[in-house]
Amino acid sequence: MAREKIYDMLFSKVFPMLIAKAEGKGRTRGEVLEIAEWLTGYAPEEIEGFLASDLTYGDFFLQAPQLHPNRSLITGSICGIRVEEIEEPLMREIRYLDKLIDELARGKAMEKILRK
Numbered sequence: 001m002a003r004e005k006i007y008d009m010l011f012s013k014v015f016p017m018l019i020a021k022a023e024g025k026g027r028t029r030g031e032v033l034e035i036a037e038w039l040t041g042y043a044p045e046e047i048e049g050f051l052a053s054d055l056t057y058g059d060f061f062l063q064a065p066q067l068h069p070n071r072s073l074i075t076g077s078i079c080g081i082r083v084e085e086i087e088e089p090l091m092r093e094i095r096y097l098d099k100l101i102d103e104l105a106r107g108k109a110m111e112k113i114l115r116k
Contacts, residue, residue, distance in 0.1 A: 004090075008058065011050045011059075011060045012050065012054075015050070018032055021102075031110065035100045040060070040064035041065040042065060062090065071115075076099060078095050
């Protein structure tokens, strides 16, 4: 199986697009950071630091300190693919974050996004 291009893209190139998507829909950078923190276990300051580093997007997930145990409750489609059906573990983690940011942009309450 071919390695996905997204894995080798710089975090500093991909994550700002997630922020822009949320801000374009009236949500905040802080909310995006809160979601990323919930999902990965990184502190917001760490995530901000990665924006000035050469960390790849794949490594951001592979090196995550504590992937949230409730992330498996994230279901639904993103880019026409159901996240719960993605077999490749790293791609599933990436799509979990995509799905959460999509929910944020659609106006969903943070308590529901974070599966509290």
